[in-house]
Amino acid sequence: VSDPSDHVPEMPAVPPLDDATVDAILVGDCGPRRVDHLAAFAADVRATAERPPPRPSPELAALLAHGIPAPSPGRATRSPSAGHGRRRPALATASGLGLAAKVGVATTAAVAGLTGAAAAGVLPGDTDAPVRKVIEVFTPVEFTDDGNPLDQGGNGTGADPSGGPSDAREPGDDADVPVDADRREERDDADEPEADGERGDDGPDAADQVPGTEPQDPAEPADTVADDDAGPNDQQDGAGDATDADRIDTGDRDD
Amino acid sequence: MAHHDRFDGEFDTVLAAARAGSPRALTRIFTALAPVVDAYLRAQGASEPEDLTSEVFLAVLRKLGSFDGDEPGFRSWVFTIAHRRLVDERRRAGRRPVPAPLAEAPDRPAPDDVEATVIDSLAAERVRALCEQLSVDQRDVLLMRLLGPLTIDEIAALMGRTRGSVKALQRRGLDAISRLIEREGVPQ
Numbered sequence: 028v029s030d031p032s033d034h035v036p037e038m039p040a041v042p043p044l045d046d047a048t049v050d051a052i053l054v055g056d057c058g059p060r061r062v063d064h065l066a067a068f069a070a071d072v073r074a075t076a077e078r079p080p081p082r083p084s085p086e087l088a089a090l091l092a093h094g095i096p097a098p099s100p101g102r103a104t105r106s107p108s109a110g111h112g113r114r115r116p117a118l119a120t121a122s123g124l125g126l127a128a129k130v131g132v133a134t135t136a137a138v139a140g141l142t143g144a145a146a147a148g149v150l151p152g153d154t155d156a157p158v159r160k161v162i163e164v165f166t167p168v169e170f171t172d173d174g175n176p177l178d179q180g181g182n183g184t185g186a187d188p189s190g191g192p193s194d195a196r197e198p199g200d201d202a203d204v205p206v207d208a209d210r211r212e213e214r215d216d217a218d219e220p221e222a223d224g225e226r227g228d229d230g231p232d233a234a235d236q237v238p239g240t241e242p243q244d245p246a247e248p249a250d251t252v253a254d255d256d257a258g259p260n261d262q263q264d265g266a267g268d269a270t271d272a273d274r275i276d277t278g279d280r281d282d
Numbered sequence: 283m284a285h286h287d288r289f290d291g292e293f294d295t296v297l298a299a300a301r302a303g304s305p306r307a308l309t310r311i312f313t314a315l316a317p318v319v320d321a322y323l324r325a326q327g328a329s330e331p332e333d334l335t336s337e338v339f340l341a342v343l344r345k346l347g348s349f350d351g352d353e354p355g356f357r358s359w360v361f362t363i364a365h366r367r368l369v370d371e372r373r374r375a376g377r378r379p380v381p382a383p384l385a386e387a388p389d390r391p392a393p394d395d396v397e398a399t400v401i402d403s404l405a406a407e408r409v410r411a412l413c414e415q416l417s418v419d420q421r422d423v424l425l426m427r428l429l430g431p432l433t434i435d436e437i438a439a440l441m442g443r444t445r446g447s448v449k450a451l452q453r454r455g456l457d458a459i460s461r462l463i464e465r466e467g468v469p470q
Contacts, residue, residue: 049453053427064463065456072428075406080316084336091312094303
């Protein structure tokens with residue numbers, strides 16, 4: 028004959044929780060006395076977040092100490108397919124020039140652009156003639172009555188191969204573009220949503236979405252679709268694929 | 283219990299300054315939310331919670347420009363990033379031998395009140411021990427609800443689940459905790 032105390036009931040002593048009680052526990056309201064132990068647990072969990080912040084890594088400490096450089100104004104409007112790999116070094120080069128050189132570069136670029144546009148006849152009718160006039164005054168280019176440049180070596184723009192765009196460059200331009208700067212730009216590209224198109228997963232973009240504001244990518248980590256009580260081993264692969272991409276994308280460790 | 287605003291109502295100002303690169307504002311964001319993220323990662327059993335917290339905030343602070351929303355939305359966004367990093371760590375941990383357990387004491391400035399710190403550490407260890415016995419999803423939901431604190435909808439969006447699924451997970455998680463405390467003699 029066994030002692031009655033040997034029979035441990037299969038069902039919990041506390042009846043299953045209803046939604047109202049669960050909510051009361053989780054938001055910190057006082058629930059029924061029978062769940063005091065759960066309220067205490069919830070309070071203990073919250074208390075773990077009331078400690079001082081952890082020591083930041085050296086990389087993070089440097090970021091906190093020095094701040095984040097403001098993004099360049101041109102970045103926001105950059106198109107992902109606009110071939111920025113060619114244009115950015117030119118911008119980087121210009122940023123290293125003196126004021127006079129910058130004015131010269133800007134003027135030359137503007138005139139070259141207008142020259143091309145005028146020669147191509149793409150400017151509005153009322154604008155075309157005055158623009159040609161200006162070009163003729165400030166450049167060696169002259170236009171015929173039908174709008175074609177006179178001194179063409181066949182390229183139709185009137186730009187002198189020896190005195191055209193290359194005049195905008197100064198000795199050492201290439202050297203002015205730090206190699207690291209180019210590499211940094213390439214890494215930065217990976218941070219941008221446009222550059223993520225090839226991933227086909229929900230890496231950083233999904234991770235950075237404000238939940239509830241945008242639809243989730245259907246290619247969620249496996250843990251998000253696993254059964255409620257699935258163990259960690261059931262969730263590894265898909266989840267990792269997404270977050271690996273996240274890590275690469277953010278370039279956290281390398282900057 | 284009202285939500286504890288860790289920015290004292292100045293979130294918009296802090297966010298704007300942080301976006302402009304202000305070190306002070308960036309530090310304010312870190313000091314406000316790093317303890318929460320660190321607590322979440324510790325309770326989840328992350329092997330190197332401090333390093334992971336730093337990783338999370340490097341990502342958060344570098345991507346501030348992509349965030350648009352209010353303070354609750356920001357917490358949810360930070361938790362989303364933290365959770366993804368945690369999932370990544372779980373996956374990596376599954377591929378390599380389990381390292382020897384690290385000392386639990388976090389590397390932080392020496393506290394003034396040693397007794398209180400010891401009690402806090404014991405409570406934190408008890409929390410971790412209880413959470414360890416939950417299923418991964420139950421633990422995710424309960425900790426995000428308690429520490430975020432994230433709403434059911436925010437967690438549902440983060441985990442790609444329905445509201446009903448999240449509610450079921452939190453209820454089953456608390457039921458499990460209740461059983462552990464009452465029947466398995468976990469010390470209180």
